Amino acid sequence: MATNKFIGYLESRKNLTGSACGLVGLALTFTGLAGAYWPVVVVGLYGAGALIAPPERPSLPDFPDPSAQLDELRVDFAKLRDYLNGIELPPAAAGRLTELTDLLTALLDPGWVAAVLAQDPEGVHALSRAVRQDIPEAVDTFVRTRWWTRLTPGTEPPERHLERQLTLLHEEADHLATTLHETEARRQESHTRYLEDRGRS
Template sequence: MAISRYLASWKNLAGCVLGLAGLLLHFAGLAGSYWVVVVIGLYLVGALVAPPERVTLVTDPVEEAGALRSELDALVLRVHGLRVPDEAKPRIGEIAEVLRGMLDRPRELRADPDALHAVTRLVGTDLPLSVQSYLNLPWWYAAAKGSGAELVRQLDLLHADAVRTAERFHAADAQRQADHGRYLEDRE
C-alpha cells in the first residue's frame, strides 16, 4: 500500500519528469557516457524538491455518516434474529429511525459537533453495549432476574437521548418552517 501511494505521489511524478528530461539530454548527446547517473540524479532532485503530500485528518462527512449508518443498520438487522424481549425490537427500530434522520444529513451533522458526538456514541457504544450486555446473560438467568425489563428501560433512556439530540439538531429547520409560516400569513 505504501508503494502504490508513493507511485502516485507528487514526489514520484516530479522525479519521473526530471528523469525523462535526463533521458532527453542523453538522446540529445549532452549527457555523455554518464547518462545513467544524470537520469538518476535528476530523478532524485525532483523527488526531493517536490512538495510533500497533504495530510488529511478530517474524514469526509458523507463517508463518516455512511459508516455509522451501516453500523446502525447491521445492528438492527442482527437484533431481529437474536434472543431479545419482544418489547425491545420495536424500541431499537425507533431509536434507529431517529438516528437515521440525522445521519441522512451528513454535512449538517458534521457542522454540529455535539450532535455528531451523541450519534456516534449512541450508534457505536451505547446501543450495542445495552443489547450485548443482555445477550451475554444466559437465558435462564436473564428470565429469573428480569433483565429483559432492564434492557427495555435502557432502550427507553437511549430513545429519550436520541430524541433530545434530534430535537436540538432539527431546531433550526423547525424555526425556519415557523418563520416561513408567519411570512405567508403576513403576506395575505
C-alpha cells in the same frame, strides 16, 4: 530520500527568501556598492533571508468530512440492523428497540436532515456512539445475562435493564432530533428578519 529533501528545501520559504536577499546582494555588487567583499555580502544576505523567513507550515491531516463520516455510519447501522434481526427480545424491549432504530433511520437517511446533522460534529459523534457501541453492548449484555438468569432464578429480570437502556438511548436520539429542528427553526427566523430588514431599508 535525500533528493526529496533537497527538492523540498529548494521550494521552501527559507530558500526562496534567502535567494531574494542574495539577488539584492548581487545587485549591490553590480552597482559597485559591495566592493571586493561581494561574495561575503551575497552569502550573508542569503543567510539573513533564510533566517528571517517564516517557518514551513505542516499540512493539516486529511480527515474525512462529516458527510463521509455519515456514509460510513450508515454502513455500520445496516450491519447493526442485520445483527438485531437475529436477536429474540421480549415484546416490551423489542418495541423500545424498534422505536429507537426507526428514529435513527430517520436521522441517518440521506437528505436535508442528514445535511443539517453533518454540520453538528457532536451529533454525529453521539449517533456513532449509539450505533457502534451503546446499542450492541446493551443487547449483547442482555443476551448473556439472560442465560445466567436461567441458572439463578429469582434475580432481577435482565429485560428491565435493557428496556431502561433503550429508553435512555431513545431520549438521547430524540434530544438530537429536537436540536436539529431548533437549528432549522432559527435559520428560518434569521431569514425572516433578514427579509424584514431589507424591506425596511
